[in-house]
Amino acid sequence: MSNITDEMITAWLDGEVSPKERQAIEGAIAASPQLGMRVARLSRADRMLAPAYAETLSAPIPKRFEDLLAEPKAAIARTSIWSQLSQVLSPRPMAIAAASMVFGIAIGGLVLSRAAGGPAFEAMADGQLVANHQMAMNLASTQSGGEGALRIRLSLVDDAGQYCRQFETASAAGLACLDGGSWKVDTLTSGSRSAGADGLYVMADGTPDPAIAAALQRRGVREVLDREHEAAAIAAGWKATK
Amino acid sequence: MGQGHVRFRAELRALLPRLRRFGHALTGSADAGDDLVQDALEKALSREDQYREGTRLDSWMYKIMQNAWIDNRRAHARQSRVVQPMSEDIVAVSEDGRDSFDAAISLRQVREMMTRLHEDERAVLALVSIDGLTYQQAADALDIPIGTVMSRLARARNKLLQLMESGAPTAPKD
Structure with a gap:
């Protein structure tokens, strides 16, 4: 046919x-x-x-595919963190370039970050910087967005479940995280670094100081606290998140 | 990270063996096929929002792979064909050994014959004959009319048969 x-x-x-x-x-x-x-x-x-x-x-699935598909939640959160930040924070122009010239900060060795008239952080034997009593109280009680000697720009929970706060003083900025009851300094940068930018430690395009950004990237951000959750955390004394 | 996101990744993960097989059949090499899968996975993850839930993820992925392969071929225009030897082989596939037609041809030779087909023909064979998609699904994945799937398949099968019948003299005889 x-x-x-x-x-x-x-x-x-x-x-x-x-x-x-x-x-x-x-x-x-x-x-x-x-x-x-x-x-x-x-x-x-x-x-x-x-x-x-x-x-x-x-055939067994190559690890590179597994890795690609099993990309940790934190890594995904990182990609969107800056958009989260912009939702939480309103840009707050500051003119503290001059102040950063007045107060100096030495990272390593003696730390003299004069947030409130005295050393705000003390170096432990292992080199870890820890907030002194007054600074710890301030870190624990200050709401973000204020204009005092200690300003909090951001409160968050990192991938390990620790509370962290991105702070600024007249001369320094950094990230402190609550660990074992102490506010330990993860990253400290000097104020002069980004002087001239729109915000002191936030660049003109709204991205944070590179050192702090790097610290946030490294730790991972599980959650950025909005004002309501931040207030609740302050009221609860920053009880463990997990 | 919504549930949809997690489900999307889980479904991609479940598809991996078939994607790798398609990549191997399409490119003629297991390694090149895996590179294509990697490329397609990265594209799929970055375009997750373009995937409509409820549609076939396999067809969507095959389409991405096919397009990536075409792009890749354009980028390396007229690159010599990749034929990668594999570890196993000389496997007689007939169950009883009496089918001399099949038994004389190793699986490696079959793969080598595939590389001698046009890549459009390989694609339809990979989707329909190997993966078991319907003509419509293959047409969707390759963005071609169903009639074209049909004609390419018939042509591809005829070519493959001619190669098999000629004993594939240039195929490796290890």
């Missing part, structure tokens, strides 16, 4: 013909041994195809 094309045969083999076509093709096959041979030949084409790639199908 010359009117049965190879296309029709392969479609029939694939079950892709209408009932009517199917009837016609099967009738033709029954009537023509020659057509039957064509069908038998075409039906062989695929027989080894699936087995030829079976090994790939059953």
Whole structure:
């Protein structure tokens, strides 16, 4: 039957013909041994195809794919953190460039971050900077967005579940995180670094100081506290988040 | 990270074996196929918002892979064909050993024959013959009319049969 094309045969083999076509093709096959041979030949084409790639199908999934798909929640949060920040914080222009010239800060060795007249942080034996009593009280009680000697720009929960606060004093900015009851300094940057920018520690485009941004990237941000949650955390004395 | 996001990744993860097989069949090499999968996964993750839930993720991914492959081919125009030997082989696939037609051809030779088909033909064979998609699904994935799927399949199968019948003299005989 010359009117049965190879296309029709392969479609029939694939079950892709209408009932009517199917009837016609099967009738033709029954009537023509020659057509039957064509069908038998075409039906062989695929027989080894699936087995030829079976090994790939059953092979262990490479780690690079698993890693790509199992990208941790934190890493995804990081990509959107700056948009979260912009929702929480309103830009607050500050002109403290001059102040940063007056007060100096030495990172490493003796730390004299004079937020409120005395050293705000003390270096522990291991070099870890920890907020002194007054600074710790201030860090724990100050709401973000104020204009006092200590200004909080952001409160957040990091990937490890620790509360962190991004702060500014007249001469310094940094990130302090509550760890074992102490506000430990994760990152401290000097005020002069970004003097001249629109906001002191926030760049003109609204992104934070690179050192603080890097710290946030490293720690991961699970949640940025809005004003309401921040107020609740202050009221609750920054009880553990988990 | 909504539930949809988690589900999307889980579904992608479940598709990986089939995507890798498609990549291997399309490119002619397991490694090149995996590179294509990697590329497609990155694109899919960045375009997650473009994926409409309820539509077939496999077709969507095959389309991304196919397009990435075309782009890749354009970028490396006329690059020589990649044929990568694999560890196993000379596997007679007939169950009883009496089918000399099949038994004379190794799985590696079948893969080598695939690389001699036009890539459009490989794509339809990979989707329909190997992956079991319907003509409509393959047409959707490849962005071609269903009639074209049908004609490419018939042509691809005929070519494959000719190669098999000629004994694939240039295929590796290890």
